[in-house]
Amino acid sequence: MDAVIWSRLQFAMTAAYHWLFVPLTLGLAMAMAIMETLYVVKKDEYWKKAAQFWMKLFAINFAVGIATGIILEFEFGTNWSNYSWFVGDIFGAPLAIEGILAFFMEATFFAVMFFGWEKVSKRFHLISTWLTGIGASISAFWILVANGWMQNPVGTTFNPDTVRSEMASAEAFFDVISNPVAVSKFFHSVTSGWVTGGVFVVAVSCWYLWRGRNVQFAKKSIFVGGFVGLLGTFAVMLSGDISGVHAAEYQPMKLAAMEGLEDGGRRAPFSIVPGVEIPGMLSILATHDLNGYVPGINDIINGYTDNDGNIIPSVAQKMEMGRTALDALAQYRSLKDTDPAAAAVAREVLDANVQYMGYGYLESPEDVIPPVGIVYWSFRFMVGFGMLIALILVLTLWFNYKGKLPQMKWLLLAAMACIPFVYVCEEAGWIVAEVGRQPWTIQGLLPVNVAISDTSIGEVMTTFFVFLSVFALFLVIEIRIMINAIKKGPSVE
Amino acid sequence: MSYTFLQNYWWCLIALLGGLLVFLMFVQGANVHLINGRLSDLQKRMVANSTGRKWELAFTTLVTFGGAFFASFPLFYSTSFGGAYWVWMLLLLTFVFQAVAYEFLHKKENILGVKGFRIALVANGFLAPFLVGTAVGTFFTGSPFTVNKTAIMDLSSPVISTWDSPWRGLEALAQGHAVLLGLALVGLTVILGALYLIINIDDTETETQMRRTIKITAVPFLVIFLTWLGILLCREGFAVNELGVVSMEKYKYLHNLIQMPEVLVMFLVGVVGVLLGIWKGALTKSRCGIWFGGIGTVLVVMAVFFIAGFNGTSYYPSNTDLQSSLTIVNSSSSRFTLQVMSIVSLLIPFVLAYIVYAWRQMDKKKITEDEIAQSEHKY
Numbered sequence: 001m002d003a004v005i006w007s008r009l010q011f012a013m014t015a016a017y018h019w020l021f022v023p024l025t026l027g028l029a030m031a032m033a034i035m036e037t038l039y040v041v042k043k044d045e046y047w048k049k050a051a052q053f054w055m056k057l058f059a060i061n062f063a064v065g066i067a068t069g070i071i072l073e074f075e076f077g078t079n080w081s082n083y084s085w086f087v088g089d090i091f092g093a094p095l096a097i098e099g100i101l102a103f104f105m106e107a108t109f110f111a112v113m114f115f116g117w118e119k120v121s122k123r124f125h126l127i128s129t130w131l132t133g134i135g136a137s138i139s140a141f142w143i144l145v146a147n148g149w150m151q152n153p154v155g156t157t158f159n160p161d162t163v164r165s166e167m168a169s170a171e172a173f174f175d176v177i178s179n180p181v182a183v184s185k186f187f188h189s190v191t192s193g194w195v196t197g198g199v200f201v202v203a204v205s206c207w208y209l210w211r212g213r214n215v216q217f218a219k220k221s222i223f224v225g226g227f228v229g230l231l232g233t234f235a236v237m238l239s240g241d242i243s244g245v246h247a248a249e250y251q252p253m254k255l256a257a258m259e260g261l262e263d264g265g266r267r268a269p270f271s272i273v274p275g276v277e278i279p280g281m282l283s284i285l286a287t288h289d290l291n292g293y294v295p296g297i298n299d300i301i302n303g304y305t306d307n308d309g310n311i312i313p314s315v316a317q318k319m320e321m322g323r324t325a326l327d328a329l330a331q332y333r334s335l336k337d338t339d340p341a342a343a344a345v346a347r348e349v350l351d352a353n354v355q356y357m358g359y360g361y362l363e364s365p366e367d368v369i370p371p372v373g374i375v376y377w378s379f380r381f382m383v384g385f386g387m388l389i390a391l392i393l394v395l396t397l398w399f400n401y402k403g404k405l406p407q408m409k410w411l412l413l414a415a416m417a418c419i420p421f422v423y424v425c426e427e428a429g430w431i432v433a434e435v436g437r438q439p440w441t442i443q444g445l446l447p448v449n450v451a452i453s454d455t456s457i458g459e460v461m462t463t464f465f466v467f468l469s470v471f472a473l474f475l476v477i478e479i480r481i482m483i484n485a486i487k488k489g490p491s492v493e
Numbered sequence: 494m495s496y497t498f499l500q501n502y503w504w505c506l507i508a509l510l511g512g513l514l515v516f517l518m519f520v521q522g523a524n525v526h527l528i529n530g531r532l533s534d535l536q537k538r539m540v541a542n543s544t545g546r547k548w549e550l551a552f553t554t555l556v557t558f559g560g561a562f563f564a565s566f567p568l569f570y571s572t573s574f575g576g577a578y579w580v581w582m583l584l585l586l587t588f589v590f591q592a593v594a595y596e597f598l599h600k601k602e603n604i605l606g607v608k609g610f611r612i613a614l615v616a617n618g619f620l621a622p623f624l625v626g627t628a629v630g631t632f633f634t635g636s637p638f639t640v641n642k643t644a645i646m647d648l649s650s651p652v653i654s655t656w657d658s659p660w661r662g663l664e665a666l667a668q669g670h671a672v673l674l675g676l677a678l679v680g681l682t683v684i685l686g687a688l689y690l691i692i693n694i695d696d697t698e699t700e701t702q703m704r705r706t707i708k709i710t711a712v713p714f715l716v717i718f719l720t721w722l723g724i725l726l727c728r729e730g731f732a733v734n735e736l737g738v739v740s741m742e743k744y745k746y747l748h749n750l751i752q753m754p755e756v757l758v759m760f761l762v763g764v765v766g767v768l769l770g771i772w773k774g775a776l777t778k779s780r781c782g783i784w785f786g787g788i789g790t791v792l793v794v795m796a797v798f799f800i801a802g803f804n805g806t807s808y809y810p811s812n813t814d815l816q817s818s819l820t821i822v823n824s825s826s827s828r829f830t831l832q833v834m835s836i837v838s839l840l841i842p843f844v845l846a847y848i849v850y851a852w853r854q855m856d857k858k859k860i861t862e863d864e865i866a867q868s869e870h871k872y
């Protein structure tokens with residue numbers, strides 16, 4: 001193992017850990033805001049107490065989310081120095097906007113929401129509660145713009161003088177923020193947060209029913225939580241479908257890995273589990289056309305013709321062009337001050353091949369294949385558990401409405417089990433998105449081993465284990481505090 | 494808007510964010526008072542609750558400061574963060590602990606105990622201003638790094654910015670001049686923290702303690718700060734000519750102050766503000782010292798950034814390879830990125846106005862013992 005692997009492990013660990021807290025923040029914020037709205041509209045103190053209870057749990061979770069978010073920001077610089085320079089011009093802008101606009105709003109709204117009950121007016125407080133959630137979603141948008149750009153780098157050109165990707169024009173910023181990949185990611189991950197928040201409220205409430213305590217509170221909360229969760233699952237399926245289409249269009253290798261598709265073609269089958277396939281289904285899902293062509297791993301390695309009739313070169317050819325680009329870049333840089341004419345020629349060669357520059361770093365065509373097994377199974381876990389959760393939520397809501405839920409022990413158990421399920425979905429989703437695009441930090445432009453800092457293995461290993469222990473400690477404390485707060489329960493029956 | 498204008502504008506914003514960050518580190522400074530043995534446990538709890546409602550402002554400013562630096566001067570980000578690895582990681586760790594400390598502090602399930610998380614808050618209170626101050630101190634002493642953009646084509650060692658010291662940033666602790674600024678910042682934030690607690694907590698005993706602490710801290714703080722300043726004005730600086738070539742210039746920073754009189758005025762007004770704040774805190778009954786001290790701090794820090802970056806100066810110089818030194822021009826983002834972000838930055842005043850409005854509503858009632866005893870929502 002080398003420093004690249006450890007840097008990746010460290011980043012993956014931090015991101016995965018951070019994502020334990022973010023979705024719950026996004027979803028619980030919705031549930032709380034709805035409850036507080038019921039309080040203000042119906043003038044019913046009951047809902048105030050209910051909202052306050054969920055807020056207490058929200059606050060515990062929020063703190064760790066914030067604490068781990070800043071680590072990611074720092075790690076871009078500390079462990080991915082080349083990357084920071086290479087993409088700073090694109091990536092930095094959304095990040096800075098996130099800080100300037102969203103974080104400040106979020107932090108202040110949160111403080112008003114948490115401490116302001118007796119200090120500000122009812123209306124101002126309600127608005128702050130809503131805006132805490134909306135602010136968190138807007139933060140998510142900006143960071144996903146950055147992530148989306150790494151998956152599908154639009155709106156930029158490579159500048160050989162500065163050796164980085166740069167915003168092609170002021171208007172290109174709109175290409176960056178309206179990047180289809182970023183938009184579908186935004187909807188998919190924010191609504192996945194609703195699933196998580198909804199499931200959390202429902203599961204905790206079901207625990208009260210199981211124990212036969214706080215029954216009124218639990219029943220009422222299940223309606224709100226179930227609504228948020230179910231809305232989330234529908235939205236997640238819709239946006240997930242679109243994400244799949246985008247993967248097919250912009251990251252065909254990721255799609256092939258998700259499906260474990262060695263050889264593609266028209267009427268490509270969808271694999272449910274190995275050996276069980278639905279003929280033609282993948283073509284429909286990926287291209288929304290039964291006869292759509294979906295390339296498999298081998299097709300991508302060997303080159304193919306896509307649905308629009310474009311001839312996609314083989315990876316070996318791309319590597320060739322990538323090397324040409326890198327050589328031309330070196331030439332351009334050595335000649336630009338002494339021989340402008342020759343430099344201009346080199347620049348033309350560079351521009352003609354630059355879109356494959358990242359391939360110039362690869363050693364063999366097989367380097368472009370991500371770990372297929374992990375991606376394949378993660379995708380199945382995400383979708384499978386997602387559907388299971390949807391089913392359980394529907395049943396829970398229905399029987400809660402019928403008033404039979406408290407007696408249905410098996411359903412209460414199933415609803416509680418949804419908490420681990422939903423976290424599996426969340427983590428599996430990111431594994432699909434991020435492992436599925438290996439070896440690239442930036443699709444086609446910058447492979448991971450060129451994106452790093454010049455840190456040593458020892459240095460990165462040290463921080464890795466420090467973070468690992470800190471994260472473990474915080475997680476244990478957080479869970480203990482959560483469980484205790486839940487046991488203590490709301491101040492209403 | 495010309496490229497040069499945009500670069501300068503963003504350096505001004507970075508300076509402003511830096512100034513606000515140091516001001517808002519009154520949170521860190523106030524937490525240092527948790528080790529004051531003369532405060533009772535309840536009073537310490539009031540301190541934690543008082544800073545607990547503001548810590549996110551300092552934290553968010555740090556995040557934004559980092560984000561804005563990344564966005565506007567990415568070469569600094571990639572060079573310094575990737576290079577001075579231990580310094581940034583240490584700073585990060587203290588902030589991470591601080592961020593969870595409030596939620597965990599008074600929960601009995603917190604494993605480390607009240608004491609453990611109080612220590613975390615105090616550690617952050619000392620280390621954050623010290624590390625930030627020392628890092629800014631290296632703007633004038635230089636750091637050991639090399640920037641070679643052509644390296645990215647070298648498959649065996651593709652990293653553009655490399656650090657030339659195995660200490661990965663900790664070598665700055667051997668730079669006496671930089672360390673002085675770190676220490677000065679600790680003193681300053683401790684004073685600002687005391688000024689903040691005076692205005693935010695309604696408790697005479699706490700107030701007396703804070704005024705006493707200001708008296709004790711003020712003298713060493715001023716001695717350290719003035720020593721740092723004296724050395725700064727006498728030392729050689731890193732000058733950049735029109736072509737971007739870096740060379741050493743005697744009395745560079747003194748020249749900068751003289752050649753940019755508006756910065757000199759700003760600096761002096763800022764210093765007077767800080768002194769007024771200290772005076773009001775230590776020797777009068779006034780509770781509004783924080784405003785003088787705070788605004789003064791913002792002005793002084795901005796002036797320091799201006800001296801470091803404007804008037805043909807390298808703000809992040811390399812002392813192992815002079816020509817690798819970073820300047821506002823050679824480390825900035827592209828013109829279009831700066832332009833887009835500049836438009837967005839016009840929203841900053843509205844964000845600030847909202848924050849001020851919200852906090853005025855919230856701070857109308859001061860923190861009292863009763864509130865801590867009764868409120869449901871507390872730390």
Ligand code: HEM
Pocket residue numbers: 151181184185186188189192193195196236237239240241243244247254382383384385386387422425426427428429430431432433434436
């Ligand atoms: C049930 C149908 C679902 C489908 C068809 C689906 C589809 C997808 C696809 C294709 C990706 C990869 C996107 C990319 O790499 O660009 C993805 C990512 C992700 N999924 Fe799902 N998903 C589903 C359900 C869920 C559920 C239930 C959750 C969590 C509650 C979830 C959470 C995530 C997350 C967090 C990501 C990573 C962020 C992103 O790339 O959008 N997904 N999903």
